[in-house]
Amino acid sequence: MRVHIDVNGERLAADDVWEGESLLYVLRERLGLPGAKNACEQGECGSCTVYLDGLPVCACLVAAGQAEGREVVTVEGLASGDDLDQGLDEVQRAFVEAGAVQCGFCTPGLIVQAHSLIESTPQVPEDADIREALAGNLCRCTGYEKIIDAVRLAATRKAQNKAAQKKAPR
Amino acid sequence: MDFLRPLTWDEALAYKAGRPEATPIQGGTDVMVEINLDKGRPAALLDLNPISELTGWSAEGRTVRVGAGVTYSRLIGELGSLLPGLAQAARTVGSPQIRNRGTVAGNLGAASPAGDSHPPLLASGAVVEAESARGRRMIPIGEFYTGVKRNALAPDELIRAVHVPAATGPQYFSKIGTRNAMVIAVCSFAIALHPGERRIGTGIGSAAPTPRRAVAAEEFLAGELDWDGRSALDPGVARRFGELVAEAASPIDDVRGRADYRLHSLSVMARRALGWAWKDYAGRGSA
Ligand SMILES: Cc1cc2nc3c(=O)[nH]c(=O)nc-3n(C[C@H](O)[C@H](O)[C@H](O)COP(=O)(O)OP(=O)(O)OC[C@H]3O[C@@H](n4cnc5c(N)ncnc54)[C@H](O)[C@@H]3O)c2cc1C
Ligand code: FES
Ligand code: FES
Numbered sequence: 001m002r003v004h005i006d007v008n009g010e011r012l013a014a015d016d017v018w019e020g021e022s023l024l025y026v027l028r029e030r031l032g033l034p035g036a037k038n039a040c041e042q043g044e045c046g047s048c049t050v051y052l053d054g055l056p057v058c059a060c061l062v063a064a065g066q067a068e069g070r071e072v073v074t075v076e077g078l079a080s081g082d083d084l085d086q087g088l089d090e091v092q093r094a095f096v097e098a099g100a101v102q103c104g105f106c107t108p109g110l111i112v113q114a115h116s117l118i119e120s121t122p123q124v125p126e127d128a129d130i131r132e133a134l135a136g137n138l139c140r141c142t143g144y145e146k147i148i149d150a151v152r153l154a155a156t157r158k159a160q161n162k163a164a165q166k167k168a169p170r
Numbered sequence: 171m172d173f174l175r176p177l178t179w180d181e182a183l184a185y186k187a188g189r190p191e192a193t194p195i196q197g198g199t200d201v202m203v204e205i206n207l208d209k210g211r212p213a214a215l216l217d218l219n220p221i222s223e224l225t226g227w228s229a230e231g232r233t234v235r236v237g238a239g240v241t242y243s244r245l246i247g248e249l250g251s252l253l254p255g256l257a258q259a260a261r262t263v264g265s266p267q268i269r270n271r272g273t274v275a276g277n278l279g280a281a282s283p284a285g286d287s288h289p290p291l292l293a294s295g296a297v298v299e300a301e302s303a304r305g306r307r308m309i310p311i312g313e314f315y316t317g318v319k320r321n322a323l324a325p326d327e328l329i330r331a332v333h334v335p336a337a338t339g340p341q342y343f344s345k346i347g348t349r350n351a352m353v354i355a356v357c358s359f360a361i362a363l364h365p366g367e368r369r370i371g372t373g374i375g376s377a378a379p380t381p382r383r384a385v386a387a388e389e390f391l392a393g394e395l396d397w398d399g400r401s402a403l404d405p406g407v408a409r410r411f412g413e414l415v416a417e418a419a420s421p422i423d424d425v426r427g428r429a430d431y432r433l434h435s436l437s438v439m440a441r442r443a444l445g446w447a448w449k450d451y452a453g454r455g456s457a
Contacts, residue, residue, distance in 0.1 A: 001173055019171040019215060020205045041206035043199055043268055044352070055243070055270040061202040062271070063195055065173040066219050113267070135351030136265020 005067045007031060008077030014064070023067045024048045024059035027074060035075040035108045039138075046137030049109035050074045056116040058136075075108035078115060090161070091115045094154035095147075102141035110137045114151045124155040172214035179221055179301075182328060187303035190325035192216040196224075196239060197271035199264070200280045218328075224275075229336065235299070236332045238275035245274070253334050255290035255341030255360050262286055262345050265352050275329040278314065281321040281380075284426075288315070288381030289360030289373030290343050297333040302326040308333070315380035339363030340450035344439040345375075346427075356427040359415065359439040363447050368397050372440070377419035377432045387414035387440070400452040408444055412437035 003017050003026060014030040022041070027033045027050070037047035041060045048059040051073035059072075081087040091111050094100075101107050117125060117133040125133070130151050139147060174192055176182035186192060193212035195201045196219070204210050218224060224239030227249065234252050236245070242260040246269070250257040256274070263269055263286050277287040278298060291311045298309040300323055307327070314322050323329070341362040347353030358375035370388040375381050394407045421432035 019173040020211065022202060022206065042203045043264065046265065046267060049267055056267050057270050058199075058267045060206060061198045061268075063173070063198055063202060063205075063215060063217065065175065065215070066195070066198065066217050068175070116266075132351070133266055136267050 001065065003064050003068050005031075005069075006071040007033065008073055017064045019063075019065065021064045022060045023050070023052070023062040023064050023072070026064045026067070027059060027072070033074050033076055036112075037105050037108055039105065043136075044138070045106070045109070046113060046134075047106050047109040049112045049137065051112060051116070056113050073112075075111050078111065089115065090157045091118065091151070091154040094150040094157065098146050098150035098153055100142060100146040100150035106137060106139040106141075110134065110139070110147060113137050114147075114154065117151070118155045118158055121155070124152065124159055127152070171211060174214055174216045175220060176216070176218075177220050179223060179330065182216065182218060182221060183301060183303045183326075185216055186328055187326050189214055189216075194218055194279065194328055196273050196276045196279075197241065197268075199268050199272040200276060224330070230333075232338075233333050233335050236274060236334060238273060238329045238331060240273060242269035242272050242274075252336045253290075253294070253341075254337050255293055255343050255362055256287065256334060258341070258343040259286040259290045259345075259358075259360065262343070262347075262353075262355075274332055278321060278329055278332070279323075281315055281319050283315075283318060283378060283380055284355045284358075284376040285381065286343075286345065286355060286358060286375065289358050289375045290341065290362070291332065291334065292373030292381060292383050293341065293360040293362040293371035294335050294337070295371060296335070298322075298329060299331040299333060300324075300327045301330045302328070306330075312383065315382070318379045337362065339365045340447040342443040342446050344443050346435045346439065348426075354426065357419075357421065357432045357436055357439075359436060359443055361440070361443045361447050363451055365397060365451065368392055368395075370395075372415060372418075374415065374419050374436065376426075377421040377436055379420070382418065384415040384418035384440075387411050387418060390414055391444070395448070402452065403445060403448045408441045411444055412439075412441035415440035 014026045039045045039047040043058045050059045078089040079087045174185045192214035194216045224237045227236045245260045274287045277285040296311045300307045343360045345358040346356040355376040357377045360373040362371035370391045372384045391411045416433045416437040421429040
């Protein structure tokens with residue numbers, strides 16, 4: 001079957017999609033977006049986390065046909081433009097700076113999930129809230145401390161940016 | 171495999187009537203795992219996501235009608251005060267990503283004895299609204315679970331909503347697992363106090379072939395509690411309640427836990443959940 005999905009702001013179509021195929025497979029294998037990772041295919045690891053209509057979900061558990069006509073944002077879509085230094089989202093930048101990336105396999109899912117936490121929390125989240133939000137994202141390398149550092153750093157910067165924007169004269 | 175995409179409820183019923191073997195898919199958090207791990211290929215998927223009416227809930231009198239498409243995240247965010255027991259259970263399901271997709275209707279469809287919705291639904295006396303092209307049927311929750319991963323739905327029926335009485339007293343859900351998140355229950359327990367009727371509701375999860383109530387424990391406790399005076403709970407009564415709850419279970423040994431551990435933890439959870447609930451009730455004073 002053919003499936004149309006708004007991916008990172010662009011209307012894309014995938015052809016020859018098998019009816020039992022996951023959104024993750026379509027993104028990676030048919031639409032050339034390998035950011036979201038495939039590790040468990042059973043919702044346990046969170047490496048495939050993407051936004052579906054604004055909410056983070058495991059792309060491996062969404063049937064491709066269920067994404068028809070809906071909006072998907074992947075880790076690729078959080079960065080803007082081609083300049084990798086300038087274009088990164090604060091969350092992406094913070095993961096690099098805090099040393100929260102080792103093999104990097106879990107990183108795209110963590111970044112989308114952390115991005116959602118930060119966007120939906122007005123204040124800088126407490127560590128307990130960060131742990132709770134990331135409970136469904138597994139990392140085999142880092143031991144999580146630096147990941148939590150990265151989320152705290154990104155949240156702090158985003159809060160500062162927002163405060164600065166408010167203060168700036170129009 | 172076919173992918174069926176009804177846009178309205180009537181269309182969904184028509185599809186299901188024509189293809190009773192089609193597997194409904196809501197959040198997909200059970201269905202997709204099966205497909206991904208090749209544990210069985212449905213002949214067809216019947217996607218219920220496009221049917222927007224399923225994602226609504228409404229308070230109808232003293233009952234909340236929760237549409238089949240309401241996710242755990244929304245239950246937690248929107249129904250915490252009307253349905254505290256169910257919302258507490260929802261909070262323990264999987265991860266945020268799973269809660270953003272998974273639904274109570276899907277939990278009922280899967281009918282796993284370990285499903286976290288079941289104990290609070292039993293404790294509050296929910297009713298499942300099932301429908302087919304032949305008509306609508308209201309199934310009391312106690313009659314819904316018919317065996318391990320089996321339920322009372324006919325092949326052409328779909329769950330449209332779950333009707334859950336709004337809480338009239340304290341409700342608690344308690345769950346044992348190997349970590350604090352992302353765990354399937356080793357066993358679980360829910361209690362609901364129904365002070366108006368001087369009645370107790372209970373639900374036991376993951377400790378019998380189906381989720382079930384502990385009826386003898388409910389009846390014993392209802393008769394022992396000082397409903398009017400709201401005096402402190404007698405520890406002997408609480409202990410006996412825990413024992414009766416464990417007696418209502420018939421657990422097995424499996425990878426998640428041994429039967430004797432399940433029985434022991436059930437009696438402890440029941441006693442503690444009662445303690446929290448009674449503390450709330452007694453603390454509230456006469457209203
Ligand atoms: C990583 C992970 C963690 C999990 N943790 C928990 C947990 O802690 N506690 C827990 O209880 N569960 C857990 N689950 C299981 C699952 O998330 C729940 O059972 C959830 O409630 C299923 O809802 P869904 O909408 O995703 O169902 P789906 O997968 O869409 O469907 C599940 C079943 O219900 C049927 N169905 C769905 N909607 C209807 C309908 N309207 N009418 C008739 N039949 C229908 C389907 O055909 C299927 O048989 C977990 C799953 C994963 C992948
Ligand atoms: S690949 Fe989707 S959760 Fe692991
Ligand atoms: S960095 Fe390797 S899995 Fe997280």
